[in-house]
Amino acid sequence: MAKKKLGTQTVEFKNPPSIIAGGTIVGPKEGEGPLRDYFDMILVDDTYGEKSWEKAESKMFQDAVNLALKKANLKISEIDYLLGGDLLNQIISANFAARQLNVPHFGLYGACSTTTEGLTLGAMLIDGGYADYIITATSSHFSTAERQFRYPLEQGIQRPFTSQWTVTGAGATILASTGEGPYITHATTGKVVDLGMKDANNMGAAMAPAAADTIITHFKDTGFTIEDYDLIMTGDMGRVGRDILLELLYKEGYDIESKYKDCGIEIFDESQDVHSGGSGAACSAVVLNGWLLSQIQNGVYKKVLFMATGALLSPTSSQQGESIPGIAHAITISTTL
């Protein structure tokens, strides 16, 4: 019998892992955004001195891990597992970084939801007694994502207002079996939800139903109310996705607007011409490990529902006219047990 399970999709950790450190690297554009003071490293050049953007992304992934290790004062040999992923075919950024890191590695793909997918699985591994230290990390790069999913960079086209800007960056989190928090106390694993949206330039609309489904399920499973949380934060819904999500939740009797933030909206300023907001696996990872962890450490937020959301499309599925399935995984981060 699953002793730690609550309701249909949530687990409650009996030995909740602590988040002991976070490492972040971002690209130049993100470094001009409103959260610039919270990142560990800002690249001057988005190729990071490498010959290709793919190499640059993998290097960012690797260095985010190293930055987190340094902050936690740990060596890579002390880490039991690396759980990581990115947006590229066959998750090459994560896998190629793991080749250098020399650590047992689980490669994950949940599109932009990979951040909380990794944290959920990492917390389970620690709670289950299989590990003492886990690193979870994700990366994305505007230029690698554009060429894989959309158009060449120099193509003279107009981006629709619903489109989002893939964040260039990487974020890593270290979870430990012992520590003084903040703790991951609960995790609600999302179902793949698809309400037939087909526009690859409107990911917010594709992901909103999955996001709403996971949030509602989380409240039902745990018995928590909106008042229990200081902040409910999603990964990359963007402005369009936020508005849809708030309406979907409102219709079901959950008015979260006063507690709600989205990493994709926070990371860029509206003047940065990113239309609906930021996106990408790194969007939630750098905001969580940069801005949010420091806010929690400074006592601004004590209990946070953090949920990364993913649009599970591929260029092939889009071209073949398939709709875009969405997914969202939520975790509860709390300073107290």
Added chain:
Amino acid sequence: MERDVKKEQEYKNIAQKYEPKPALLKNIVMAFVVGGLISDIGQFFLNFYLSRGYSMQDANTLVSITMVFLGAFLTGIGVYDDIGKFAGAGSIVPITGFANSIVSPAMEFKREGFVFGAAAKMFTIAGPVIVYGVSTSIIIGLIYYFLK
């Protein structure tokens, strides 16, 4: 999971409500102005070549060559995509936009090699235009031939 068509339609209505509308009038005006300016530049070169004593046919060819060069050059130095951002169709439809659509993937994919990268990807956007452009002109030509 079975598709719930009714639920999907309901959701589509909600999602559409929050979709920001493109600034249609502004886009049309910008496309008209920039497209017009590009055409003016073409006309300038046409007049220039004619004044240098080339025949109309040769001057036309020279204008195309010049404009393709300009489009490719501006793409290469990273300016054409900035023009395209506010000009929209105004910079896509002229021959300079055609040059941009070939040069931009070539630049982007040269890291995958000159054969399977740059050369193979060069026509990913321009290819369909050529295929259907040529096909349509053949069909129209045949219709014209038989109806004449």
